[in-house]
Amino acid sequence: MDIETLNKLEKKALKKSGMDFTRLGVALFFAVAVLTFSFVSNGGIPNNMFLAIAALIGAYMAMNIGANDVANNVGPAVGSRAMTMTMAIIIAAIFEASGALIAGGDVVKTIKKGIIDISAFGGDADPFIWAMMAALLAAALWLNLATALRAPVSTTHSIVGGVMGAGIAAAGFSIVSWSTMGKIAASWVISPVLGGIIAAGFLFAIKKTIIFKSDQISAAKKYVPIYVAIMSWAFVTYLTLKGLKKIWPKVVETLNALPLISLPATDKPSFTTALIFGAIAAVIVYFIVSRRIKKKNLQNSKDAVNTLFTIPLIFSAALLSFAHGANDVANAVGPLAAISDAVVSGGVSSKAPIPLWVMAVGALGIAIGLMLYGPKLIKTVGAEITELNQVRAFSIAMAAAITVIIASQLGLPVSSTHIAIGGVFGVGFLREYLHITSKDKHIVAEDRELLEDEKATLNAYNAELDKLENKEEKSTGDYERIVDLYKLIAKEEEHLKSTKRHMKRIEKVQYVKRDTVKKIIAAWVITVPAAAIVAAVLFYAIKGIMI
Secondary structure, three states: OOHHHHHHHHHHHHHHHHHHHHHHHHHHHHHHHHHHHHHHHOOOOOOHHHHHHHHHHHHHHHHHHHHHOOHHHHHHHHHOOOOOHHHHHHHHHHHHHHHHHHHOOOEEEOOHHHOEOHHHHOOOHHHHHHHHHHHHHHHHHHHHHHHHOOOOOOHHHHHHHHHHHHHHHHHOHHHEOHHHHHHHHHHHHHHHHHHHHHHHHHHHHHHHHHHOOOOHHHHHHHHHHHHHHHHHHHHHHHHHHHHOHHHHHHHHHHHHOOOOOOOOOOOOOOHHHHHHHHHHHHHHHHHHHHHHHHHOOOOOOHHHHHHOOHHHHHHHHHHHHHHHHHHHHHHHHHHHHHHHHHHHHOOOOOEEEOOHHHHHHHHHHHHHHHHHHHHHHHHHHHHHOOOOOHHHHHHHHHHHHHHHHHHHHHOOOOOHHHHHHHHHHHHHHHHHHHHOOHHHHHHHHHHHHHHHHHHHHHHHHHHHHHHHHOOOOOOHHHHHHHHHHHHHHHHHHHHHHHHHHHHHHHHOOOOOOHHHHHHHHHHHHHHHHHHHHHHHHHHHHHHHHHO
């Protein structure tokens, strides 16, 4: 290696270490700022140091959510080159923070999904505070490790595991609702399978109606407005059900102030209301898209069709980020709000108000974590599982919204992370299936026939060789035939290997990287138990320090 190459490598290493140091510095500055603000602003409250430390852990958790979970919303769009990495980070950061601050709600459940019975704490605030701190820190540590390993995992499952482990350490196994944990375990299968099937289904439909047609542009002008309208229906329905449910009374009040609108006063949107909103949006979008596409002068190519899905992908990334911020900010601030309520009131409650500063910690933490460490996971989701283009990314985004809608109405437990990654798996495996064309299938059939003939010939040669070698008295002709048979067997074995290799090349084209899939699935399976074990250890450590 020459001196010039060594100098380039050294400069690259120094630049990378400098960037890593800057990222760490910004993250530490945010964490220390949160710690200081919490300590100063709550100075008159007993045990305010607990609250300040909890705020620090909450900030750490929020940054890890931003670094890991947000990649699922923008990764496919970036991988398909519908957006640049910078554009994706800016859009996601803005909409994640907006979703958290605007639609995150005023009250949060202190125990996510009711996985433990808080009555087991007997109203004693101290062990409850220790358990929530242990759960929050355990979930954050696990997310940090998963991000470092480039494994997209469920933040909800991380905090669920943390709460379960800390709860068991505090009050025994009876505190856990095992039926709820069973449903969560079921989501490890339900979420990716549903997401994969729906994403593959949409991709196959787009290929059949547009890509496989001889005149792709005419087909695109007919069908793209329909697909984008379906996407609009799905996303507006999804946003209404998930993104606005915590502020629905305020939304109803605002809409009822408009003429000709009268919505019933309810705590959260009904499925029918969400569907109506989605249908209205779908009709409007259909006419807008149809008019715009008719004016375009496009070449009859797959690339031209792909460009038609770019703008819908940008909108989908923004809406998914908004809904994610509104929902998953609770994973960061839920335990923090519970600790804040327990410190202030001195008791334990199933629901707790979210102070504005607590919600701001969650919103800003998610945005900062995304900007500092999000690109790693965005690259994994967008490019390291399978190659994506706009049509494939569009199918994944559709799966993300529709799967949540279906699952929520059927009462099935699902994870948005697992749905999105399952969608990526689905389109990748569909590509593998479609790779074997009718021509390829004919070749494979011919190869199989040839393989059987070669095996039969090889068996005949081996049988003749055994007969001659076992012959007691051999003539000169027998020895010559034995030599010929060895040569024929070697030649036939080589033909056999060649035919098998040819079949494997056609049948085993892999568009999905198996090593990445195995790593991600392994991370999913161990998320809950890993977070639970760490949380239990942390609870005993905190308890030992405090007693």
